[in-house]
Amino acid sequence: MGVPLWRRAVAEFVGTGLLVAVVVGSGIMAARLSPDDVGLQLLENSTATALGLAVIILVVGPVSGAHLNPVVSLGEWWLGRRDGTGLTTRDVAAYVPAQVAGAIAGSVLANLMFDLPAVDWASTDRDRSHLWLGELVATAGLVLVVFALARSGRAAVAPAAVGGYIGAAYWFTSSTSFANPAVTVGRAFTDTFAGIAPGSVPGFVVVQLLGLVVGLSVLMVLYPRAEVGVDEAVVPQLSEGR
Amino acid sequence: MGVPLWRRAVAEFVGTGLLVAVVVGSGIMAARLSPDDVGLQLLENSTATALGLAVIILVVGPVSGAHLNPVVSLGEWWLGRRDGTGLTTRDVAAYVPAQVAGAIAGSVLANLMFDLPAVDWASTDRDRSHLWLGELVATAGLVLVVFALARSGRAAVAPAAVGGYIGAAYWFTSSTSFANPAVTVGRAFTDTFAGIAPGSVPGFVVVQLLGLVVGLSVLMVLYPRAEVGVDEAVVPQLSEGR
Amino acid sequence: MGVPLWRRAVAEFVGTGLLVAVVVGSGIMAARLSPDDVGLQLLENSTATALGLAVIILVVGPVSGAHLNPVVSLGEWWLGRRDGTGLTTRDVAAYVPAQVAGAIAGSVLANLMFDLPAVDWASTDRDRSHLWLGELVATAGLVLVVFALARSGRAAVAPAAVGGYIGAAYWFTSSTSFANPAVTVGRAFTDTFAGIAPGSVPGFVVVQLLGLVVGLSVLMVLYPRAEVGVDEAVVPQLSEGR
Amino acid sequence: MGVPLWRRAVAEFVGTGLLVAVVVGSGIMAARLSPDDVGLQLLENSTATALGLAVIILVVGPVSGAHLNPVVSLGEWWLGRRDGTGLTTRDVAAYVPAQVAGAIAGSVLANLMFDLPAVDWASTDRDRSHLWLGELVATAGLVLVVFALARSGRAAVAPAAVGGYIGAAYWFTSSTSFANPAVTVGRAFTDTFAGIAPGSVPGFVVVQLLGLVVGLSVLMVLYPRAEVGVDEAVVPQLSEGR
Numbered sequence: 001m002g003v004p005l006w007r008r009a010v011a012e013f014v015g016t017g018l019l020v021a022v023v024v025g026s027g028i029m030a031a032r033l034s035p036d037d038v039g040l041q042l043l044e045n046s047t048a049t050a051l052g053l054a055v056i057i058l059v060v061g062p063v064s065g066a067h068l069n070p071v072v073s074l075g076e077w078w079l080g081r082r083d084g085t086g087l088t089t090r091d092v093a094a095y096v097p098a099q100v101a102g103a104i105a106g107s108v109l110a111n112l113m114f115d116l117p118a119v120d121w122a123s124t125d126r127d128r129s130h131l132w133l134g135e136l137v138a139t140a141g142l143v144l145v146v147f148a149l150a151r152s153g154r155a156a157v158a159p160a161a162v163g164g165y166i167g168a169a170y171w172f173t174s175s176t177s178f179a180n181p182a183v184t185v186g187r188a189f190t191d192t193f194a195g196i197a198p199g200s201v202p203g204f205v206v207v208q209l210l211g212l213v214v215g216l217s218v219l220m221v222l223y224p225r226a227e228v229g230v231d232e233a234v235v236p237q238l239s240e241g242r
Numbered sequence: 243m244g245v246p247l248w249r250r251a252v253a254e255f256v257g258t259g260l261l262v263a264v265v266v267g268s269g270i271m272a273a274r275l276s277p278d279d280v281g282l283q284l285l286e287n288s289t290a291t292a293l294g295l296a297v298i299i300l301v302v303g304p305v306s307g308a309h310l311n312p313v314v315s316l317g318e319w320w321l322g323r324r325d326g327t328g329l330t331t332r333d334v335a336a337y338v339p340a341q342v343a344g345a346i347a348g349s350v351l352a353n354l355m356f357d358l359p360a361v362d363w364a365s366t367d368r369d370r371s372h373l374w375l376g377e378l379v380a381t382a383g384l385v386l387v388v389f390a391l392a393r394s395g396r397a398a399v400a401p402a403a404v405g406g407y408i409g410a411a412y413w414f415t416s417s418t419s420f421a422n423p424a425v426t427v428g429r430a431f432t433d434t435f436a437g438i439a440p441g442s443v444p445g446f447v448v449v450q451l452l453g454l455v456v457g458l459s460v461l462m463v464l465y466p467r468a469e470v471g472v473d474e475a476v477v478p479q480l481s482e483g484r
Numbered sequence: 485m486g487v488p489l490w491r492r493a494v495a496e497f498v499g500t501g502l503l504v505a506v507v508v509g510s511g512i513m514a515a516r517l518s519p520d521d522v523g524l525q526l527l528e529n530s531t532a533t534a535l536g537l538a539v540i541i542l543v544v545g546p547v548s549g550a551h552l553n554p555v556v557s558l559g560e561w562w563l564g565r566r567d568g569t570g571l572t573t574r575d576v577a578a579y580v581p582a583q584v585a586g587a588i589a590g591s592v593l594a595n596l597m598f599d600l601p602a603v604d605w606a607s608t609d610r611d612r613s614h615l616w617l618g619e620l621v622a623t624a625g626l627v628l629v630v631f632a633l634a635r636s637g638r639a640a641v642a643p644a645a646v647g648g649y650i651g652a653a654y655w656f657t658s659s660t661s662f663a664n665p666a667v668t669v670g671r672a673f674t675d676t677f678a679g680i681a682p683g684s685v686p687g688f689v690v691v692q693l694l695g696l697v698v699g700l701s702v703l704m705v706l707y708p709r710a711e712v713g714v715d716e717a718v719v720p721q722l723s724e725g726r
Numbered sequence: 727m728g729v730p731l732w733r734r735a736v737a738e739f740v741g742t743g744l745l746v747a748v749v750v751g752s753g754i755m756a757a758r759l760s761p762d763d764v765g766l767q768l769l770e771n772s773t774a775t776a777l778g779l780a781v782i783i784l785v786v787g788p789v790s791g792a793h794l795n796p797v798v799s800l801g802e803w804w805l806g807r808r809d810g811t812g813l814t815t816r817d818v819a820a821y822v823p824a825q826v827a828g829a830i831a832g833s834v835l836a837n838l839m840f841d842l843p844a845v846d847w848a849s850t851d852r853d854r855s856h857l858w859l860g861e862l863v864a865t866a867g868l869v870l871v872v873f874a875l876a877r878s879g880r881a882a883v884a885p886a887a888v889g890g891y892i893g894a895a896y897w898f899t900s901s902t903s904f905a906n907p908a909v910t911v912g913r914a915f916t917d918t919f920a921g922i923a924p925g926s927v928p929g930f931v932v933v934q935l936l937g938l939v940v941g942l943s944v945l946m947v948l949y950p951r952a953e954v955g956v957d958e959a960v961v962p963q964l965s966e967g968r
Contacts, residue, residue, distance in 0.1 A: 011706055018625065025656030034523025039276025043286050044527050044655060050293065051534065052652035055645050059632045063706050113621060113658045115614040130357040137355060141260065148301045161297050163648075168294035171286060172267030174355045222253055222305050281760025285770050292777065372841040379839060383744065390785045403781050406889075410778035413770060414751030416839045464737055464789050495948055502867065509898030518765025528769050528897060535776065536894035539887050543874045547948050597863060597900045599856040647890075 003063055009094045011064035013102035015056050019068055020106030020186040021113075022052035027193030028114045041193060042170060050167030057159040066159075069180040070096045071212045075143055078216065079226070096182070103186025111190050122188050122195025126175065132207040134175035139211025141169060142179045144218055151223040181205045245305055251336045253306035255344035257298050261310055262348030262428040263355075264294035269435030270356045283435060284412060292409030299401040308401075311422040312338045313454045317385055320458065321468070338424070345428025353432050364430050364437025368417065374449040376417035381453025383411060384421045386460055393465040423447045487547055493578045495548035497586035499540050503552055504590030504670040505597075506536035511677030512598045525677060526654060534651030541643040550643075553664040554580045555696045559627055562700065563710070580666070587670025595674050606672050606679025610659065616691040618659035623695025625653060626663045628702055635707040665689045729789055735820045737790035739828035741782050745794055746832030746912040747839075748778035753919030754840045767919060768896060776893030783885040792885075795906040796822045797938045801869055804942065805952070822908070829912025837916050848914050848921025852901065858933040860901035865937025867895060868905045870944055877949040907931045 026048035030041040057066040067073045073087060073095045080086015087095070108118045145165045149158050169177035178184045178196070184205060188198045196204065268290035272283040299308040309315045315329060315337045322328020329337070350360045387407045391400050411419035420426045420438070426447060430440045438446065510532035514525040541550040551557045557571060557579045564570015571579070592602045629649045633642050653661035662668045662680070668689060672682045680688065752774035756767040783792040793799045799813060799821045806812020813821070834844045871891045875884050895903035904910045904922070910931060914924045922930065 007705065014702060014706070021621070022652055022656040025658070026652070029526075029655050029658070030523055032523075033526055034521050036521065037276050037278065037282070039272055039274075039282060039286055040521070040523060040527075042271075042275055043282075043289070044523055047289075047527070047531075048652045048655035051648040052656060055629055055649045055652065058638070058641065058645050059629055060706065062632075062636045109621065110656070113614060113618045113656075115612075115658070128357075130355060134355045137263070137351065145297055145301055148304075152304045154300070157300065161300050164293040165297045168264055168268070168290045168297065171271050171290035172264040172294060172352070174267075174271070174357070218256060221249065222256070222302065279760050279762065279766070281756055281758075281766060281770055284755075284759055285766075285773070289773075370841075372839060376839045379747070379835065387781055387785055390788075394788045396784070399784065403784050406777040407781045410748055410752070410774045410781065413755050413774035414748040414778060414836070414839075416751075416755070416841070460740060463733065464740070464786065491947065498944060498948070505863070506894055506898040509900075510894070513768075513897050513900070514765055516765075517768055518763050520763065524763070524765060524769075528765055531769070531773075532894045532897035535890040536898060539871055539891045539894065542880070542883065542887050543871055544948065546874075546878045593863065594898070597856060597860045599854075599900070 005091060005094050008064035008091075009098040011060040012067060012095050012098040013105070015060035015064070015066055016068045016099045016102035016182055016186075017106035017109065018056050019053060020103045020183055021110045022056075022106075023049050023183065024107050024110035024187065024190050024192060024194045025113060026052075028110065028116075028190075031193040032114075042176065045193065046167050046170035049170065050163045052163075053166055054159045054163030057162060061159065064095070067095060068099060068182075069142075070099055070182055071139060071143060071180060071208055072146055073099070074209075075147060075212055075216060079147065099182035100185055103182040104189055105186075107186040107189040111192075114192075116190070116192070119189050120191040122191045122197050124191075124195045124200075125197045126200040127197075127203055131175040132203060134173035135178060135204055136207045136211040136214065138169045138173040138175060138177035138179040139208045140215035140218065141165065143212055143215025144222075147216070147219050148223055151219070151226045175204075178204055179208060179211070181208050184208070247333060247336055250306035250333075251340040253302040254309060254337050254340040255347070257302035257306070257308055258310045258341045258344035258424055258428075259348035259351065260298050261295060262345045262425055263352045264298075264348075265291050265425065266349050266352035266429065266432050266434060266436045267355060268294075270352065270358075270432075273435040274356075284418065287435065288409050288412035291412065292405045294405075295408055296401040296405030299404060303401065306337070309337060310341060310424075311384075312341055312424055313381060313385060313422065313450055314388055315341070316451075317389060317454055317458060321389065341424035342427055345424040346431055347428075349428040349431040353434075356434075358432070358434070361431050362433040364433045364439050366433075366437045366442075367439045368442040369439075369445055373417040374445060376415035377420060377446055378449045378453040378456065380411045380415040380417060380419035380421040381450045382457035382460065383407065385454055385457025386464075389458070389461050390465055393461070393468045417446075420446055421450060421453070423450050426450070489575065489578050492548035492575075493582040495544040496551060496579050496582040497589070499544035499548070499550055500552045500583045500586035500666055500670075501590035501593065502540050503537060504587045504667055505594045506540075506590075507533050507667065508591050508594035508671065508674050508676060508678045509597060510536075512594065512600075512674075515677040516598075526660065529677065530651050530654035533654065534647045536647075537650055538643045538647030541646060545643065548579070551579060552583060552666075553626075554583055554666055555623060555627060555664065555692055556630055557583070558693075559631060559696055559700060563631065583666035584669055587666040588673055589670075591670040591673040595676075598676075600674070600676070603673050604675040606675045606681050608675075608679045608684075609681045610684040611681075611687055615659040616687060618657035619662060619688055620691045620695040620698065622653045622657040622659060622661035622663040623692045624699035624702065625649065627696055627699025628706075631700070631703050632707055635703070635710045659688075662688055663692060663695070665692050668692070731817060731820050734790035734817075735824040737786040738793060738821050738824040739831070741786035741790070741792055742794045742825045742828035742908055742912075743832035743835065744782050745779060746829045746909055747836045748782075748832075749775050749909065750833050750836035750913065750916050750918060750920045751839060752778075754836065754842075754916075757919040758840075768902065771919065772893050772896035775896065776889045778889075779892055780885045780889030783888060787885065790821070793821060794825060794908075795868075796825055796908055797865060797869060797906065797934055798872055799825070800935075801873060801938055801942060805873065825908035826911055829908040830915055831912075833912040833915040837918075840918075842916070842918070845915050846917040848917045848923050850917075850921045850926075851923045852926040853923075853929055857901040858929060860899035861904060861930055862933045862937040862940065864895045864899040864901060864903035864905040865934045866941035866944065867891065869938055869941025870948075873942070873945050874949055877945070877952045901930075904930055905934060905937070907934050910934070 027045045030044035034040045060066045077087040269287045272286035276282045302308045319329040429438045511529045514528035518524045544550045561571040671680045753771045756770035760766045786792045803813040913922045
């Protein structure tokens with residue numbers, strides 16, 4: 001028997017919360033300590049995020065699959081409908097709110113660790129069409145990475161691969177690769193390096209969902225079939241009964 | 243039965259496209275955000291490229307072998323002629339155009355993500371004999387890494403090894419290690435950090451092909467024989483029939 | 485039969501000593517060579533620490549488990565009491581003093597390598613409540629990483645995961661993540677980048693112990709049971725009799 | 727039957743040559759592109775070296791063991807005398823000259839790639855007692871890493887571990903961790919970032935040999951016995967007859 005849903009939802013809450021704490025916290029530290037070079041700030045922020053994300057996936061992966069991202073949960077649900085495996089609708093209805101709540105909690109935690117108000121709405125406007133293109137590419141790429149590994153039985157390398165992908169995508173996409181609707185919402189709660197103005201959130205979420213569609217489309221061309229029993233993202237779950 | 247050729251060509255197109263998008267896009271981001279230190283720009287660019295390349299090899303490897311590079315495809319074809327395995331002439335004739343087309347598409351995509359004209363011919367002249375020596379060393383080293391791993395049955399570490407090699411070669415070769423004729427062509431389409439003037443492309447391609455010969459020569463001294471069944475670069479392909 | 489306790493204590497002494505030498509030494513080098521940007525200093529310090537810590541865990545792991553940290557030893561002892569495995573009280577009484585002595589020796593060694601007085605009490609005051617929150621989060625996260633991997637039979641990835649975690653935590657926690665009472669004591673012996681004023685040590689140690697409690701609490705929710713025979717942190721020990 | 731000695735010597739020549747080309751070449755690039763911050767130069771140099779070294783060990787490991795360092799070859803010979811395995815005296819007499827010749831060739835190659843005179847004696851004096859202490863620690867640590875992994879049957883992680891160790895040791899030792907007599911000689915042939923004045927070479931080599939003794943002494947305490955058949959540094963050699 002699998003891990004009960006409540007425990008998996010807690011894992012998604014904790015994991016997404018830690019992820020946003022890493023993203024926001026390292027952004028604050030970088031902006032404070034390297035005030036003269038924004039590129040250096042982003043390098044510090046991206047390095048911490050790549051390492052932190054890989055470790056978080058290792059930690060919560062066996063419990064919940066370490067989606068940490070509504071786009072991944074939706075993708076797994078859709079692929080599972082085709083193949084008769086994966087997340088149920090009820091699972092998705094628990095995962096996504098847990099991810100969003102975790103992301104907000106992570107942002108608040110980062111603010112408090114750095115002696116800032118618990119909630120401070122971001123003022124960084126990110127409403128530009130070329131940033132949306134960047135965000136679409138970032139999300140499509142993430143979806144492709146996650147499910148290409150799952151479909152070819154290599155979920156064991158997913159923690160390093162997903163961390164590495166985000167570490168690169170911070171740089172090669174113009175939007176610095178949010179690529180995650182829950183994290184995008186969480187990042188509206190902090191007016192710091194990683195913040196996004198609440199008014200820019202809906203546009204980002206829409207293109208992230210488009211990125212999911214594009215990513216799955218490319219996946220279907222490259223990996224039309226899943227190997228038997230391996231279509232689990234991001235990492236295989238522990239069976240509770242062991 | 244193996245993956246059909248059309249699907250492998252699509253994988254080479256997508257993979258090479260993403261690679262050039264990473265190289266060019268992270269170069270634009272680095273030059274914009276770290277205007278005062280070219281070394282820091284290169285560190286940001288090389289870090290993003292190393293991580294991105296490793297992930298791309300993981301993603302398309304099981305489909306096409308993740309050559310992403312005409313030099314690698316030619317090397318595999320030549321080694322396969324000796325051993326009775328590897329790419330056929332028909333495969334090469336599909337892989338190389340897919341790689342070049344992908345590289346151009348990746349350059350255009352990066353330009354668009356950063357709000358630049360889709361095509362902007364590069365103006366960076368790279369026609370210097372010591373840069374050619376750098377490029378020859380860079381390509382020979384890449385060929386040695388790829389086929390040494392393939393010949394000793396360790397293709398599973400190729401994604402990290404090839405990414406790490408390029409991350410080092412950006413720094414230790416004077417040419418910043420293009421080491422790839424398709425990527426070189428693609429980088430002529432963007433007048434940004436990673437660009438190369440069209441007039442410098444033929445010289446680079448010629449020394450890259452010389453680097454292939456040098457790399458294979460060293461390989462033949464160190465690894466005169468392939469272990470049975472493992473001479474597949476970069477990663478073993480999925481069998482379609484599984 | 486297992487490795488004798490005296491040998492395991494030596495391993496903890498050597499390992500913790502090298503860890504503090506890495507933390508303090510790379511901090512001195514960074515502050516000397518990059519005087520104009522504190523963020524760059526921290527990036528240099530965190531990169532060296534992440535790599536060094538991972539390697540040290542590889543080296544002493546098979547001998548002593550590579551705790552290098554009283555919080556980890558106490559956590560293993562407490563988890564072992566519940567499960568009938570793990571460290572005995574006598575083991576803890578040898579490990580913790582060896583870790584503290586090693587940490588002090590490592591600090592002295594770093595001072596000497598950089599031509600400083602062997603002991604120079606740190607003057608950096610770190611007594612602030614938001615730093616304590618950072619330290620609590622840092623330690624709870626470390627405990628969660630170490631024991632989540634141990635409880636799910638993945639101790640083989642612990643060296644990279646623990647190194648990567650600390651590399652991220654230097655950045656996302658406001659305290660730069662000491663997360664280790666022995667290392668905290670050792671860092672009082674050097675008045676350099678990584679130093680902590682002796683008067684700030686007790687506060688840090690108290691919140692680190694609170695972090696242990698928080699980390700174990702989250703662990704019990706996510707991983708209520710250990711898989712049989714795998715509850716060994718950080719890496720499985722060699723049997724002496726092989 | 728094993729790989730013939732001449733082929734193993736070629737592998738040591740090629741591997742050590744590439745290593746010095748990486749060390750010297752990335753040092754030149756870093757000093758040219760980041761003229762305002764020596765710490766940033768060292769970060770660029772250490773990152774390239776860590777990645778390059780790991781890849782070189784992967785490439786030549788199955789042929790010669792990837793010692794690339796007389797200290798490692800001597801250590802393996804000494805440990806093999808005790809255990810009846812490892813390098814013979816004749817092997818050592820071929821390996822060490824190949825390593826030194828390779829190191830010189832690598833330095834010359836780096837000079838030429840960057841449009842400098844093929845040989846330019848270094849002027850950087852490194853004759854200071856605290857640098858010798860740093861070098862002793864650096865070499866002892868390297869010896870401990872290499873043989874701890876070999877003695878516990880984990881040579882497969884040696885490429886990443888040795889690369890990561892050097893990446894850290896560039897920072898935590900005051901000498902920036904040469905830790906290799908052959909590489910030290912090679913680095914006298916270039917008057918650039920990584921150079922060492924010929925007059926400082928003998929002092930460094932003496933403390934490196936002392937570091938070998940210290941490293942082996944600690945090894946004997948932590949790992950008094952080798953597991954059967956695994957005492958091969960750095961990576962297991964291919965059998966020629968396969």
